[in-house]
Amino acid sequence: MTTTDATTATAPGVIGQRLLRREDPALLTGEAKFTNDMHVPGALHLAVLRSPYAHARITKVDVSAALQVPGVRAAYSGADLADLWAAPMPCAWPVTDDMKNPPHHPLATDKVCYVGDGVACVLADSDTAAHDALEAIDVEYEALEAVTDLEDALSDRVLVHEDLGTNTSYTWALKVEESEGAVDRAFAEAAHTVSERYVQQRLIPMAMEPRAVLSMPQPFGGDVTLYSATQVPHILKVMTAITLGIGEHQVRVVAPSVGGGFGSKLNVYAEELLCVALSRKHGVPVRWNETRSENTMATIHGRGQIQHIELAADDNGKLTGIRVRLIGDMGAYLQLVTPGIPLLGAFLYAGVYDLPKAYDFECTSVFTTMTPTDAYRGAGRPEATYAIERAMDALAGEVGVDPLELRRRNFIPTESYPYEAFSGLTYDSANHDGAATMAAEMLGYDELRARQAEQNVDGASKRIGIGVSSYFEMCGLAPSRVLASLNYGAGGWEAATVRVLPTSKVQVVTGSTPHGQGHETSWSMIAAEKLGIAPEDIDVLHSDTAVSPLGLDTYGSRSLPVGGVAVAMACDKVIDKAKQIAAHQLEASPDDLEFAGGAFTVKGSPDRTMPLAAIAFEAFTAHDLPDGLEPNLEAQVTYDPPNFSWPFGTHMCAVEVDVDTGEIEILKYVAIDDCGVQVNPLIVDGQVHGGVVQGIAQALYEEAVYDTDGNLTTSTLAEYLVPAASDVPPITTGHTVTPSPTNQLGVKGVGEAGTIGAAPAVINAVVDALSGLGVRDVPMPASPLNVWNAINHAQEAPK
Amino acid sequence: MIPAAFDYVRAGSAEEAVSLIAEHGEDAKFLAGGHSLLPLMKLRLAQPTVLIDIGRVNDLSYVRDGGDHVAIGALTRHMDVETSDVLREHAPLLAHAASHVGDPQVRHRGTIGGSIAHADPASDLPAATLALGATYVVQGPNGTREIAAADFYEGFLTTSMAADEMLTEIRVPKMGGAGWGFQKFNRRAQDWAIVGVAAWRRNGDAGVALVNMGSVPILASSVASALAGGASIDDAAEQAAAEADPQADLNASVEYRIHLAKVLTRRALEAASG
Structure with a gap:
């Protein structure tokens, strides 16, 4: 593996070492405790009856027969519980002032708007x-027409929410022109x-652990502890309080071990609110475990755009100019950040390229009778x-x-960093040509082009294709003032506390909320580097609002460049205080x-020295501290990043397509990712591997398919094709290291x-392989059927 | 993902299993490896009131040389079919096909009898045994009888076994010296075939059967006839879908399935002729 050594700047240190993850022994041996692992005597189990219709009026709900099922304690319709909600379920991102947001409650009362x-x-x-009792509930529906096609939804032929009078939730535009008419002129004058x-x-999203919820009401006073398989305990705490009309100080949220999220657990879900409300109503713990089938329809979906x-x-x-028109699929309702997802991409349609101010982006987002969409990895x-x-x-x-040559002609030059982009955002640092050159070398780009020319002759049954993709990842979400401008x-920001205990062991408290990323390992490495002590002597506390009351959680590749930097800054504050004691x-x-x-x-007197351990004990006893200095060695930082961070890189893929069957084999995959300084390169590689597999999954395997009646036809893992280890190629990773100048760790x-x-x-490679047959595009997922159809259509098309 | 309530009884022998199914009637189901039945129950698409567990009837787990055939106990796991020396010598097509069933976990739990009795046209072993001209032995209240594979599959997930009968043995003719080919086309290694083809050739004879090309496993007799009549592999393979009645699904249109059947039949025959 070609990897530029990330540790040279700080060597010999902890940062940059490939330390094994401290989280893994418990996870790999099954000792880690997930929400569903917690044994709570006397807890009642919640099950939710879900609509089999994509769009229907509810004309009757009779739960009486369910009450006769042995073991059943209560059964409720949506109307029965309507009084429990102080506010509708939250959408925290009203992207425009006139955005349409239909009321959305944990259970439907008059109408259902998606299957599930x-x-x-x-x-x-x-x-x-x-679950047995669900079958006894009698619901009568008056079926309405489903809307699963985005362009059909735009026409308002069938309204998902009649009261809104339209299916359009919002139209949001970003037009940046050097002078008025610049975009039109660019296109009028373009050579190509x-x-x-x-x-x-x-x-x-299909996280390995489906969702799970456990709500524990305190016997007196109204406090409640909510355990949930969530990425966002801090956000969930606020939203639970608002939605249920409980004092925020009475709600504690804990995310135990969480088995993946990919954005799907960045939300506030009906079942979380139902468990809290019903546990308080009944005065007993209430729990809910999502089945995989429910997970496919009751947990948010990702993507869903026509571009x-x-x-x-x-x-x-x-x-010289770019114009983008998007239609975004919101699904049936707006969940926590549903409408903002297309906006997170709005600044990136110029990619890593030097574009003059001639950019015209507009997104119109519509309601459909499908599962709500929201954040999904990226x-x-x-x-x-x-x-x-x-x-x-x-x-x-x-x-x-050549596609690589075209990219080189357009890359933002390295020497122009920090680079003020057309959008007004400043890209922190990058070397696009460096990453692309490394990728081309590791792939054997020139050799493959030669082999391709030899192999892809008329009548060849197997054709080779090479795909290139250079990217920016706008992450480190986010400068609060930028979020304000987007109406978020x-x-x-993110918060961290570093506490040196009297015995010189250290607690790091973070507002980041790991659900597989390895924050305990990485954060301990950051604190170890800063404080000069061993990572084993550092504990990392997280994911419990009683332990870590301040935080904005984990999503958008924000944890290290915001939460990790906050840890480093808190260490600096601890060192500053310790210095006063030492002096x-x-x-x-x-x-x-x-x-x-x-x-x-x-300085100059090596025998006059005092270790942090001794200082920590002095701070604890407080017997002899400088005048005015508070006891104990602890510091808290809330860090609001001054800029996004801008990781970048180039991925290259070589495929061979069997023209007879449409089957695609990935011959080689090379990922060159520059995420700035790497705290733990082992974790970086793991993130790249998992991410690449999810990208390949979108390119070749996965799709949530709805029929015209709005039924999800891929509701089990037999139809929804998550690739297995045997289906993905070896991934060759490599890295350049271009530190971010905007934070002290240089991380991105x-x-x-x-x-x-x-x-x-991947898709560029597939289309490249078939270009000699006249194929210009293959829809995702590029299944053998879609590839075969694309070849046939191209062959049938008039030349 | 949570099945409806059911009763569970365990049979110690084939005789006991058959008497238990007679006792419990139509709402009872045999449980062998459970890899077809249990997922259906978890989705509540199947709601048997009684499961008769035959998974521990160990005397039905064997692969034996039966003279002109190989006898395979119905409860033989896929992994044991795949690795059987007797089968590798006398019916390598079947051993190879078993290695393509599901994933290693499935192959260590699932049984050849369960797969054949379930009669899923998308499963590999019904078509593989059909191509080989196998005979199935079934046991009922009045003793045992033999059913030719060609007479066994009546419709989607239905067979010519009576409700009170149980599949006990699969007999595969010895095929020493035959060339063979098995083509399984799918999107993920562990999935059912989108289309599969099992084929063998020996002297002038040939057998070809198709996976997932209709409501039952399909014997592609026209291909064998064409070959017997002297047709080239390419021309014979064009007949692959003559007996088939494929359906469209998420992975394939009808046209694409027919196309795949031809391509895969050609490839299987090329392997069988190599």
Whole structure:
């Protein structure tokens, strides 16, 4: 593996070592405790009856027969519980002032709007009894027509929410022009233009652990503890309080071990609110475990966009203007950040390319009778990257140059960083050509092009294709003022506390909420590096609002560049305080002290030294502290990042397509990702591997398919094709290291990079393989059927 | 994902299993490896009131040389079919097909008898045994009888076994010296075939059967006839779908399935002729 050594700047240190994850022994041996593992005597089990109709009026709900099922304690219709909700379920991102947001409650009362919409629920002594009782509930529906096609939804032919009078939730635009009419002029004067339409199919996030909820009411006073398989305990706490009308100080949220989220657990869900409300109503713990079938329809979906992208370029293929029109599929309701997802991509349709101020983006988002969409790994950014990277290949064909060469002509030059983009955002640092060159070398780009020319002759039954994708990942969400400009309902800061205990062991408290990322390992490494002590002597506390009351949780590749940097800053504050104690004890001026290897030493007097351990004990006893200094060695930081961070890279993929069957074999996959300084390169590689597999999954395997009646036909893992280990190729990873200048660690984040780079690299390769047959596009997923159809259509088309 | 309530009894022998199914009637189901039945029960698409567990009837787990045939006990696990030396020598097509069933967990639990009695046209072993001209032995209240594979599959998930009969043995003619080919086309390694083809050739004879090309496993007799009549592999393979009645699903249109059947039949015959 070609990897530039990330540790040179700080060596010999902890940061940059490939330490094994401290989380893994418990996870791998099954000792880790997930929400569903907690044994709570006397808890009632919640089960939710879900609509089999995509769109229907509810004319009757009779739960009486369910009450006769042995073990059942209660059963409720939506109407029965209507008084429990102080506010509708939250959408925290009203992207425009006139955005349409229909009221959405945990159970439907008058109408169902997607298959899976909850209509009634049961509380029983066991999960089995609760599910048996669902079959006894009598619901009568008056079926209405479903709307599953986005362009059909735009026409308002069938209204999902009649009261709104339209299916359009909002239209949001970002037009940036050097002078008025710049975009139109760019296209009028262009030597080359392309106009492409791509479909981002709906994806089911499919975290390994489905959702699970346990609500424990306190016997007196009204406090409640909510355990949930969530990415966002802090956000969930606020929203639970608001939605149920409980004082926020009375709600504690705990996320135990959480088995993946990919954005699907960045939400506030009906079942969480039902468990809290019903546990308080009945005065007993109430729990709910999602089945896999429910997970496919009652947990949010991702993607779901139709993209029109037009590029204008001069005769060298240099971009001069970009126009984008999106239709976003909101699904039936707006969940927590549903409407904002397309906006997260809005700034990235120029990719890593130097574009003048001639950019015209507009997104119209519509309601459909399908499961609500929301954040899914990358959230808007993979979609944008796919569109620009696919369109760049189309442009390369138009200009008549190699796709890699076209990219090189358009890369933002390294020397122009920090680079003020057309959008007004400042990209922190990058070397696109460096990453692309490394990728080309590791793939054997030139050799493969030669082999391709030899193999892809007329009549060849197997054809080779090479795909390139260069990307930016806008992450480190986010500067709070930028979020304000996007109408987001919260800030983008993160909090950390570092506490040196009297015995010199350390507690790091973070507002980040790991659900598989390895924060305990990475955060301990950051604190170890800063404080000069061993990572084993550092514990990392998280995911419990009683332990870590301040936080904005984990999503958008934000944890390291925001939460991790906050840990480093809190360490600095601890060191500053320790320095005052050391100066006092050593009878030296603080300015004369050096901190290294976990000890303060008076410059020039190596024998006058005091280790952090001794300082921590002094701080604890407080017997002899400087005047006015508070006891104990602890510091808290809330860090609001000054900028997004901008990881980047180039992925390349070589495929061989069997023209007879449409089968695709990935011959080689190379991912060059630059996420700045790597705290733990082992974790970075794991994130890249997982991300690339999810990108390949979108490109080749996965799709949430609805029939015209609005039924999800991929509701089990037999139909929804998550690739297994045997289906994905070896992934060759490599890294360049371009530190971020905007934070002291130089880190950028890596959680979504693989997903962003992979899908366009794969599809570009597939289309490249078949271009000699006249194929210009293959829809995702590029299943053998879709490939075979694309070949046939191209062959039938008039030449 | 949570099945409806059911009763459970365990049979110690084939005789006991047959008497238990007679006792419990139509709402009872045999449970062998459970890899077809249990998922249907978890989705509540099947709601048997009694499960008769035959999974521990160990004397039905064997692969034996039966002279002109190989006898395979119905409760032989796929992994044991795949690795049987007797089968690898006398019916390598079947051993190879078993290695393509599901994934290793499935192959260690699932049984050849369960797969054949379930009669899923998308499963590999019904078509593989059909191509080989196998005979199935079934046991009922009045003793045992033999059913030719060609007479066994009546419709989607239905067979010519009576409700009170149980499949006990699969007899596969010895095929020493035959060339063979097995083509399984799917999107993920562990999935059912979108289309599969099992084929063998020996001297002038040939047998070809298709996976997932209709409501039952399909014997592609026209291909064998064409080959017997001297047709080339390419021309014979064009007849692959003559007996088939494929349906469209998420993975394939009817046209695509027919196309795949031809391509895969050609490839299987090429392997069988190599």
